[in-house]
Amino acid sequence: MSDHHHCARPHDGSRLWHEADGLHIDVCGLEPPQPAVTILGLIDNGEAGANLTAHLDREPISLYPELEQRGWDYEMLSSCGHGAHDDEVKLRLVRLRA
Numbered sequence: 001m002s003d004h005h006h007c008a009r010p011h012d013g014s015r016l017w018h019e020a021d022g023l024h025i026d027v028c029g030l031e032p033p034q035p036a037v038t039i040l041g042l043i044d045n046g047e048a049g050a051n052l053t054a055h056l057d058r059e060p061i062s063l064y065p066e067l068e069q070r071g072w073d074y075e076m077l078s079s080c081g082h083g084a085h086d087d088e089v090k091l092r093l094v095r096l097r098a
Contacts, residue, residue: 009026009055015027015038019053021051021053021092022049022050022051022052022053023042023047023048023049023051023052023053024052024053024054024055025038025039025042025052025053025054025055026055027039027054027055027056027057028055028056028057028088029057032062033062035054035056035057035060035063036060036062036063036066039052039054039060039063039093040063040066040070043067043070043072043093043095044070048093048095049095050094050095051092051093051094051095052092052093053077053090053091053092053093054090054091054093055088055089055090056088056089056090056091057087057088057089058089059076059089060089060091067093071095071096071097072093072094072095072096073093073094073096074091074092074093074094075091075092075094076089076090076091077090077091077092078090
């Protein structure tokens with residue numbers, strides 16, 4: 001697949017990594033509300049930059065209003081479609097305003 005490289009995770013077990021499209025964070029396996037807290041923490045401290053791709057176990061419905069309040073838009077991306085991450089939810093988060 002053309003976006004195969006966007007599915008690669010660091011071999012060191014890190015939850016955060018950079019790719020050409022920006023910062024990625026893997027919050028799979030964390031109990032709610034930790035995925036949202038972790039993502040919002042990156043946004044609030046400025047570490048996320050203007051683009052962030054979040055890898056989650058499930059769609060984070062409660063996260064959407066928080067993103068909107070902070071001036072971020074979100075878009076669901078297709079999952080990798082192979083291996084252990086078939087049911088993963090991927091969200092691209094984009095800062096709309098500073």
